[in-house]
Amino acid sequence: MPLSVDDISYSYNKGLPTEREALRGVSFRAESGILSVIGHTGSGKSTLAQHLNALIIPQSGSVIVDGSDTSGSPAEVRSVRKKVGLVFQYPEQQIFAESVEEEISFAPKNWGFDEEGVKKNVAEALAAVSLSAEFLPLQPYNLSGGQKRKIAIASVIAAKPSYLVLDEPTAGLDCVSARELEALLAKFAAEGMGIIHITHDVELALRISSEILILEDGRVVFCGAPEECAEFLCSAPVKGLVLPDVLELSKRLASSGVVDKLEWNAETLLERLKEKWRAQTK
Amino acid sequence: MARADKVAFGQFIPADTPVHALDPRAKIIMATAVIVLLFVTRSAATFLLWLLLLLFLSRLSKIPASTLFSSARPVLILIIFTSLLHIFATPGELLFRIFGLSATKEGFMLAFLISLRLALLVMYASLLTLTTSPARISDGLEGLMSPLARIGVPAHDIAMMITIALRFIPTLFEETSRIIKAQKSRGADFETGGPMKRARAYIPVLVPLFVIIFRRAENLAVAMEARGYGGGSGRTKLKPLRWRRSDSAAIALLSALSALIICGERFLAK
Numbered sequence: 307m308p309l310s311v312d313d314i315s316y317s318y319n320k321g322l323p324t325e326r327e328a329l330r331g332v333s334f335r336a337e338s339g340i341l342s343v344i345g346h347t348g349s350g351k352s353t354l355a356q357h358l359n360a361l362i363i364p365q366s367g368s369v370i371v372d373g374s375d376t377s378g379s380p381a382e383v384r385s386v387r388k389k390v391g392l393v394f395q396y397p398e399q400q401i402f403a404e405s406v407e408e409e410i411s412f413a414p415k416n417w418g419f420d421e422e423g424v425k426k427n428v429a430e431a432l433a434a435v436s437l438s439a440e441f442l443p444l445q446p447y448n449l450s451g452g453q454k455r456k457i458a459i460a461s462v463i464a465a466k467p468s469y470l471v472l473d474e475p476t477a478g479l480d481c482v483s484a485r486e487l488e489a490l491l492a493k494f495a496a497e498g499m500g501i502i503h504i505t506h507d508v509e510l511a512l513r514i515s516s517e518i519l520i521l522e523d524g525r526v527v528f529c530g531a532p533e534e535c536a537e538f539l540c541s542a543p544v545k546g547l548v549l550p551d552v553l554e555l556s557k558r559l560a561s562s563g564v565v566d567k568l569e570w571n572a573e574t575l576l577e578r579l580k581e582k583w584r585a586q587t588k
Numbered sequence: 589m590a591r592a593d594k595v596a597f598g599q600f601i602p603a604d605t606p607v608h609a610l611d612p613r614a615k616i617i618m619a620t621a622v623i624v625l626l627f628v629t630r631s632a633a634t635f636l637l638w639l640l641l642l643l644f645l646s647r648l649s650k651i652p653a654s655t656l657f658s659s660a661r662p663v664l665i666l667i668i669f670t671s672l673l674h675i676f677a678t679p680g681e682l683l684f685r686i687f688g689l690s691a692t693k694e695g696f697m698l699a700f701l702i703s704l705r706l707a708l709l710v711m712y713a714s715l716l717t718l719t720t721s722p723a724r725i726s727d728g729l730e731g732l733m734s735p736l737a738r739i740g741v742p743a744h745d746i747a748m749m750i751t752i753a754l755r756f757i758p759t760l761f762e763e764t765s766r767i768i769k770a771q772k773s774r775g776a777d778f779e780t781g782g783p784m785k786r787a788r789a790y791i792p793v794l795v796p797l798f799v800i801i802f803r804r805a806e807n808l809a810v811a812m813e814a815r816g817y818g819g820g821s822g823r824t825k826l827k828p829l830r831w832r833r834s835d836s837a838a839i840a841l842l843s844a845l846s847a848l849i850i851c852g853e854r855f856l857a858k
Contacts, residue, residue, distance in 0.1 A: 323603050323650055361769045384775075392773040400770040402795035412792065416775030447799075462774060 308337045309358065309390065309469050309500060314367035315524075316353055328353040330524040331367070336469065340491060340501040342511035345521030346546020351504045352395070354521070355473045358502060359392040372468065388417050391467030395474045397458030398451065406432075406449075406457055407442040413465035431464035435490060452483030459490070469500040476510065488514055509550035512536060512570045520544055536568045599758040600721045606834070607649035607719045612728025614835035618842050619716040625846055626705050626712070631856045634849055635704045641845070642711055649719050659714035660707040667706050671699035717754060726751030727829055730820075744820025752808070763800055767793050 316329045328350045334341070345351050356362040357369050360376035360383045369376040374385045391413075394400065403409035410431055414424045432441065435456040441449075446457050455475070463470065472491070476484040492514060495501050505511055511518050511532075518535040520528040522545050528538045539549055540557045549557065553570040560568060564582065569575040602608070607615075622638070629635055646653045660667075680694030717725065726747045733743035768778065771792045778789050 321652060322601060322655065324601055356769065359773045361773060387773055387775060390773075392770075394766070394770045394773075397770070399800060400767055400774075400792075400796055402792040412771075412776075413774040416777065465775065 308335045309371045309502075310335045310369075311354075311357070312368050312370070314357060314364035314369060316350075316357070316362060316365050318353075320365070328524050329357070329364075332521070332524070332526050333367075334519055334526065334529055336500050336502055336517075338495065338498055338500050339516035340495045340503055340514055341517045341519060342503045342505060342515040343519045343521060344505055344508060344511045344547065346506065346544075349521040349546070350524040351506075351521055352473055355392060355471050355502070355504050358469070358471050359390045360386045361392070388465060389467055390469045390471060391462040391465060393459055393462050393470065393472040393475060395477060397462070397475075398446075398454035401446045401454060401458060401461075404445060405442065406444050406446050409446050409457060410461045410464050413461055417465050427464045427466060428460075431460040434463060434494070435460045436486065452479055452486070455479060455483070455487070459487075463494070467499070469502065470494060471502040471504070473504045474506070475503070476505070476507070506546070508539065508547055509553070509570060512550070512553070520547075522546075532570075533568070536570055540568060599718065601651060601655075601718050602721070603650045603719075605649045605719070607645060607715075609834070610838055611829055611831050611835040612720050612724040613731050613829060613831070614838055615716055615720055616725070616728045616732060617839065619712055621842060621846065622712045623709055625849060626708055628850065628853065629705065630701070630853060632701060633856070634853060635701060635708070637849065638708050639704070642708065642715070645715060649715065651715065651718050655718070656711045656714060659718070660710045663706055663710050667703045670706070671703050674699040674702060722751045722755040725754060727825065727827075731829055742820075744823070748820075756804075759804075760797075760801070764793065764797055767796050767800075 311332060311334050314329055314332050315327070317325055317327045319325045332350070332354060343351050343354060353362060357364055357376065358371070360369070363377045369386075371386045371389050374382040374389070376383060376386050401409055403412065407428060410428045411424050414427045419427060428442075429439065432439065437453070437456055437460070441453075441457070446454060449457065459472075459475070475491075476487055479487065488510070491501055491503060495516070503511070503515065512535065515532055518528070518530065518532055519526060520535070520538070527544065528535060530538070536553055539547065540553070550570055552572050552575055553568065556565060556569045556575050559565045559575075559579075565575070565578045567578070569578060626638065629638065642656065643653055646656055675691050675695040676689040678692050678695035678698050680692035683691045683693055683696070685691070720728070729750055730743055730747035733741065733747065737743040768776075772778070776789060776792060778786065781789070
């Protein structure tokens with residue numbers, strides 16, 4: 307069953323002089339695979355993320371996760387929170403426990419797993435983020451930034467959610483940690499988890515997503531496959547988003563007839579150019 | 589609705605209104621005067637007058653009355669506690685008995701007035717911070733304390749400390765709300781159970797909050813020093829305060845009203 311967002315709108319400080327519309331009539335569906343939500347700062351990405359976990363209830367429209375409505379009874383809300391794991395921006399800031407084990411077991415304990423279940427989930431979550439069991443007794447505050455983020459993500463997936471929403475998961479990470487995290491997301495998606503990945507990195511979204519949704523001033527201006535997204539981005543400028551270098555180059559090559567398809571991966575573009583060159587020199 | 593969507597106590601709401609435009613010194617003097625006068629006020633009629641004045645100011649400053657009322661929420665527990673104390677501890681005409689305690693009519697009356705006084709105190713103080721930016725409050729306090737600088741009181745430093753404290757109230761509310769949300773999404777339950785269980789439920793909120801507060805304080809100090817901050821001496825102001833006729837007029841009006849209230853109270857007391 308899917309996670310479906312139907313025509314939701316939300317304003318902050320409603321009724322005050324500082325009222326600000328964050329989302330206007332947003333609709334989409336997510337099932338398995340990676341859905342990336344991209345948009346400029348203030349486009350409503352983080353507000354949308356919090357709607358998916360019932361932390362914010364839409365002022366109009368609905369968010370339904372596997373049949374449970376986020377504006378329903380407290381039991382329905384808890385069911386949504388259990389099904390949708392939410393990794394906030396800088397999730398390492400929510401770490402509180404004295405050991406990695408205690409931190410990761412927080413969610414499964416809250417959701418009522420028995421002692422054995424908690425232990426099993428903690429071990430699996432730690433393995434899922436590619437950390438060894440040696441980390442369990444360590445103090446989370448003494449770990450590196452990338453490790454802390456992995457612990458924070460493990461502490462969310464330890465509750466075995468069906469969907470994982472991540473708000474700018476690679477922000478503030480070094481390149482190696484960021485690449486590791488990308489690989490993790492791909493692995494989770496391959497295992498059947500629905501990933502909703504919020505970012506403003508267009509290149510990253512094109513590289514890892516099965517579907518991309520673009521938000522501009524709280525509205526959905528595009529929703530579709532990465533290939534279509536690349537075409538959309540090349541056809542008209544979107545507020546706050548710039549074309550990745552390779553896509554920009556590919557756009558210019560396409561417009562002068564050198565290649566016939568838009569590419570955002572340097573390797574693939576190089577292959578296309580080599581093919582073209584070989585064809586011409588024959 | 590989530591807590592973060594409400595305006596936190598101490599948050600400035602910018603707008604172009606006569607109340608916002610008053611000199612911060614005038615507003616601080618008036619807020620202090622009203623708070624002192626609220627302690628002198630004893631009759632229900634005068635409390636009603638203070639409430640009407642607050643509603644009038646809310647209209648004039650375009651701050652919704654609901655925002656002002658919700659600003660009194662943090663003292664709700666104090667209000668309930670003092671009310672109960674007054675209801676059962678004031679001697680007078682007996683209304684009913686419960687657990688061996690007697691509730692009196694006078695007690696109810698006193699509880700009502702004291703609750704109103706406490707709520708009004710907080711709401712008037714909120715009106716000051718809702719309509720004055722922290723920077724202007726700081727300038728105002730510094731201006732008012734500047735005569736004390738001559739006898740060695742660090743007026744500027746005190747004003748700066750108060751401003752930073754005020755400035756960070758909404759930020760800390762936001763941080764707290766963000767951490768609460770993060771822990772809620774991991775299944776933390778803050779709403780059910782006894783007082784001990786609920787207090788324990790806040791440990792996962794308080795620990796990260798303290799870490800964030802200390803980190804922020806450190807970063808702020810470094811950022812201030814990096815921009816050459818070295819205390820008050822030799823520091824100029826971007827927008828120097830200017831006392832205008834409207835400020836004098838507002839103080840004169842409040843003085844007249846206060847005189848009227850004090851006389852009225854005396855008259856009613858006789």
